[in-house]
Amino acid sequence: MTDPITWGPVREFLYRALGGRTTTIIAGTEEWCALADDDPRKTTALLIAGSRWCLEQELQHLDDQRRAFKDAALAVAESKDWKTVAQRIRSRDSYYREHPDLKRKKVS
Numbered sequence: 001m002t003d004p005i006t007w008g009p010v011r012e013f014l015y016r017a018l019g020g021r022t023t024t025i026i027a028g029t030e031e032w033c034a035l036a037d038d039d040p041r042k043t044t045a046l047l048i049a050g051s052r053w054c055l056e057q058e059l060q061h062l063d064d065q066r067r068a069f070k071d072a073a074l075a076v077a078e079s080k081d082w083k084t085v086a087q088r089i090r091s092r093d094s095y096y097r098e099h100p101d102l103k104r105k106k107v108s
Contacts, residue, residue: 005057014051018044 023041025032027049035042096102 004061005054007051007055007058010051010054014047018047023048 021040021044023044025035025041025045027042027045032042032045
């Protein structure tokens with residue numbers, strides 16, 4: 001397993017490297033291919049594309065983590081017999097209503 005990609009440092013580096021330059025040209029498009037190799041917009045578009053890929057990887061990693069946590073929570077929830085748990089709680093509450101002197105008291 002590889003280390004997860006963190007977009008924040010990439011974004012900060014890109015900001016420093018580009019000095020605020022940006023472009024609407026998307027790397028790999030015909031417009032981008034038509035640019036001269038020494039056109040700064042070509043490099044800018046490529047750096048922005050790489051940054052976007054890093055962001056997408058980080059978001060995918062977070063989504064995978066959330067999905068794993070959700071699956072684990074569902075597995076735990078489905079492993080219990082909730083009807084039995086609910087009956088046990090009702091029985092306990094009923095018992096303490098009938099025997100209030102036996103219920104534990106909070107110590108302040």
